[in-house]
Amino acid sequence: MxxxxxxxxxxxxxxxxxxxxxxxxxxxxxxxxxxxxxxxxxxxxxxxxxxxxxxxxxxxxxxxxxxxxxxxxxxxxxxxxxxxxxxxxxxxxxxxxxxxxxxxxxxxxxxxxxxxxxxxxxxxxxxxxxxxxxxxxxxxxxxxxxxxxxxxxxxxxxxxxxxxxxxxxxxxxxxxxxxxxxxxxxxxxxxxxxxxxxxxxxxxxxxxxxxxxxxxxxxxxxxxxKRVLADLDSVRPPVSPIVPFMDVVHDRMTIEVLRGCSRGCRFCQAGMVYRPVRERSSDNIVRDVLAGLWCSGHEEVSLTSLSTADHSQLEDILRRLSRRLEGSGISVSLPSLRVDAFSVDMARMLGGGRKTGLTFAPEAGTQRLRDVINKNVTEEQLLATVHKAFSAGWHRIKLYFMIGLPTETDEDVRGIGALVQKVLDTARESVEPAKRGGIRISVSVSTFVPKSHTPFQWDAQVTPEEVRRRQEVLRGSMPKRGVDLSWHASGVSFLEGVFARGGRELADVIEHAWRAGARYDAWTEEFDLGRWISALEACGVDPSRIASRERDTGEPLPWGHIDVGLSVAYLRIERERAREAITTPDCTFDECTGCGVCPTLGVDVILGGGGRE
Amino acid sequence: MSNGMFRARITYPKAGRLRFLSHLEVTNACERAARRAGLPYAVTQGFNPKMKVGFGPALPVGTGSTCERFDLWLREYVPADEVLVRLQSASPSDLAPSEACYVALRAPALTVSLTIAGYDVETGESGSAEDLQGFLDAVVKTGELVVEHKGKQKVFELTSTLPKEPTVRSMNGRVVVDITTRMSERGSLRPEALVMAAFERSGTGGSVLSVTRTHLAEEEEAVRRLL
Known part of the structure; x- marks a missing residue:
């Protein structure tokens, strides 16, 4: 060598x-x-x-x-x-x-x-x-x-x-x-x-x-x-990871506390393909966090997963960690919180006592559309959480939404602005008048991209022109003060949608675009939509047939030979329920929803209740 | 709990590949090593509690050193040789400390007290040591040096910037320039800039292979030792 x-x-x-x-x-x-x-x-x-x-x-x-x-x-x-x-x-x-x-x-x-x-x-x-x-x-x-x-x-x-x-x-x-x-x-x-x-x-x-x-x-x-690790506790997470010199994104120790999520959000590919839910036990998590901090020297640890707030033992874990880390200047963080599971006590144990920004994801602006996507969160829950957080001293909050979801109307888009206004009003009412000026609501609005292995895998993605129009509707509906609004470029989302559901014909397109200089397309300043459009044309691929077309549920799909354990019947039924705005519960807390993963892959949901230190 | 009762002073190198680290990358690495070492470090009070440390003057990316320093406040007394051994075993070898001692709690910050820095600038294709010495002397004699950095011009007044005349020596077939500079709040002269100015003056050119900081000193100590 x-x-x-x-x-x-x-x-x-x-x-x-x-x-x-x-x-x-x-x-x-x-x-x-x-x-x-x-x-x-x-x-x-x-x-x-x-x-x-x-x-x-x-x-x-x-x-x-x-x-x-x-x-x-x-x-x-x-x-x-x-x-x-x-x-x-x-x-x-x-x-x-x-x-x-x-x-x-x-x-x-x-x-x-x-x-x-x-x-x-x-x-x-x-x-x-x-x-x-x-x-x-x-x-x-x-x-x-x-x-x-x-x-x-x-x-x-x-x-x-x-x-x-x-x-x-x-x-x-x-x-x-x-x-x-x-x-x-x-x-x-x-x-x-x-x-x-x-x-x-x-x-x-x-x-x-x-x-x-x-x-x-x-x-x-x-x-x-697909391969599935049946029991997350059978493999210890890395506790002596490489510690970068350079300032990297998420520059902290991470311990994965659970894998999978069966909340059943119908837009979410990760929630569909990483089933079932497998929690690590609280004893193992506490042990590995402390070992990881000791071995790495990091000043922060993040408890990661698709939905960490769903860990059945989270409060217990945070309580034990904050006791062990007291006075060390080391803080614990979570990637995001759930509107329906927020508690001030829990939030206080995060961020090393600092009142860092809180992040929530209502995803859609109206209850109808939240039911369509099976995001089981209500406006009352969101506003109650905002009231609790701002009364307890927080003054910043970040909200994630999406536009372009199936069945979305302008009323739903304007609903985002209306909901943000209510959040802002609630936040203002929850603090003393002198502190109202310091309130900031960050609103990040991404564009929905239908992904494989989800109930929306057959749906048409909204065209880039229509996305831009809806973004204008959104901008017009947003409160003018106290809100920082950001959204995704429509061109990037369109191309992402083409790759997400395209077939092997796209390999020629990727090679063509790379030969024309495409690199680092995930970096806004490096991305050039024109280069990709030329590559698609040169290879005779019509991107709108891939991204913007609704498919018949019987049509063969390019990922048809990839089996993640979900039955097609389940995805079809979930799509029907979406059309009717009927929600489906989470099988971790409720009865089995018949997605097919456990019997097909021979696995089961694992919750991490167990001993104490 | 937060107020450090003991102030350890650590001397460490920035060697090998790690000379390509930035100052911020080095300070982060030292703090993480202190945590891995399990030392009872003190934490600052206030909104954003952090390890209580203080570093010496920054080194640029690419410049190595044999003599960097940082102060680490401890809540409990740990014998200095134990501080050293624990830090050594928790540091990447090219940053592993060489000395640890205790200093007075009220001693001035390293960035304030350390004003004199010495460097070895190793050159390539530079002609003879004698010729380079002549060109360096000529640059020094002009009294000032204009350096361009990131599009900005900075003028260094050389009588105060150079407390000692630069000297050139041959070492293992390489020509090495020994430069001592005085750092002030107005900036620090990069020693390679002086060598490059001498190359420019020579007309034949040359290149800088490496720059290593070889000593850091307080003003009085330097005056005693150098002048």
Missing amino acids: SDLWPRIEPLLASVERPARYIDREWGALHPIDPDYRVALVYPDAYELGMANQALSILYERLAAIPGVAPERAFVPWRDMAEQLRGNDVPLFTLESCTPVGEVDLLGITLPYEMTYSNILEILDLAGIPLRSDDRSDSDPLVFGGGPCAFNPEPVAPFFDAILIGDGEEAIAEIVATHRAGRAAGASRSAILAALAGVSGVYVPSMYDMTSGVAVGRDGAPDRVT
Whole structure:
């Protein structure tokens, strides 16, 4: 293996933020004489990738396998990419400065659709052929996985294999299968065929896509069922993670306290594909938070999940942690709170006693539309929570909404402004007159993008022109003072919608746009919609047929061969109930809703009640 | 609980690859090392409680050091050699402290007291040490140096900025310039700027391979030692 450091070092004087490329962080591993190297690559800049918990989990799981060296790589910023190309230096792993093209396994996360152009940037900088079909035995095995793997088709030709679902257990099986194949002198295609036999692994090259339906060849299963870690407590979360020098997003210790969410919000892909709910026990959470803070030296810990406030033991956990961390200056935070589960006592235990901003997500402006999306939150609950928070001394609040939801009318859009006005009035009434001027309500309004494996997967996405019109309606309805309003650019949401539900035909489009200079599309200042429209035209793909068209529920879907355990009948029924604005309860607290996940995957809901310290 | 009763002074390097860290990145890393070391650090009072620390003058990205310092207030007394060992075992090796001692609680802040800094500037393709010495002397003799940084011009008056004449020496086949500067609230001269000005004057050019801070001193101490 070649160590590229002597060739990298001279480039660092002329690039921004060289800390992205130097390794040597606390917790980075440098095993001696590994015989199998894995490059874990996040398709964005270091400061975003280092916040990714999946990479941190896989890094630790890989390090536990004898002879295996997990290493990291990120997409170099444009200035560094230019330096690398100009000096003929390939993309390298941080830990050993090995060329990424020389590792055994290259794992690329699929965190969000707008990183797709960066996947090609990684492969090209590494000198690896962009398409699986063009790779030889000397190239690394290119694996994908992560949230976007649930509709893998747009990027399928760039990957040798893609893992669907939880990686904790699958990663070791993948490495073992690859090593065994190589030890036996098997060809690349034979190794891929063996990998197709690992539960949860999808090998795109082994599928024929005729008339929109995937058919597996040579023993590859017609449907790939997602991997699921049945018991979160069976795998300890990383408590000695890499501690970045650089100021990264979410620069804090994180402990995942539960996985999955069955609130059943009909727009939410994560809530559908990560079922069932599996809580970690409170004893384990308290133990791991304290161990993680001790090992990392972080000044803040976040208890993460899709809906942390839903953890059945949360108050107990926060009480124990605030007692243990008293006087240390270390604070505990949660990603967001639930309107219907907010308590001032709980909020006081967060943020190290500081009254930091509170975040709530009512999602829609009218009760009718909240019922359509199954967001079981009422206006009364929201206003009661606002009253409690502002009376107790908070003076800032952030609210998340969406526009473009199915069945939305202008009345619903104006309803957002009306609801924000009521929140503002309630907040003002809850504080002394002298403090009313300091009240701020941040309102963030995203555009709904229908996603695969949700009850809205058949629905039409609102066109960019209509989004812009509704954004104007929204602006007109918003109170003029005391509110900071922000929304998403309509072009980005449109493209996200195309990738979210498109098929393999989009791979050509992604390659075309990347060749035309598309990189870092998730960064507002780097995104160029025109470049993507030209690429779509050049490849003869009509994006509105993918994003803006309502599908018949019998139509084959590009992700039809990806099985997350949900029955199609459940999704259809949920869609019908949405049309009728009928809500569905959460099976964690109520009876089974028949989504199909538990029987199909052989798992069950796990709640974390248990012992005390 | 919040008021630090003991004030430890730590000396640490910024070496190897970690010279590419910014000042903020270094200070964060030191604070995290102190937490990992399990030291009974004091916390500031007020709205946003934080570890009570004070750092010496900032180093730019790319500049290394053998002699950085920070003060760490402790709630309980821990013998200085134990403070050192605990910090060493909790620090990345290129930032691992080399000394720890206690100083008076009322001692002035490091940013105020440390005004003199010495650097080794290692050069490449610079001609002979004697020639470079001549060009440096000529630059010093002009009395001022205009430095452009991020589009802004800054004028350094060299008699007060340079408490000691820069000297050039040969070391393992490399030409190294020893520069001592005085830092003030008006700014700190980057030593490589002086060397680059000498290269410009020579007409033949040259390059700076590395810059390392080799000592930091208080005014009186420096006057005693240097002058």
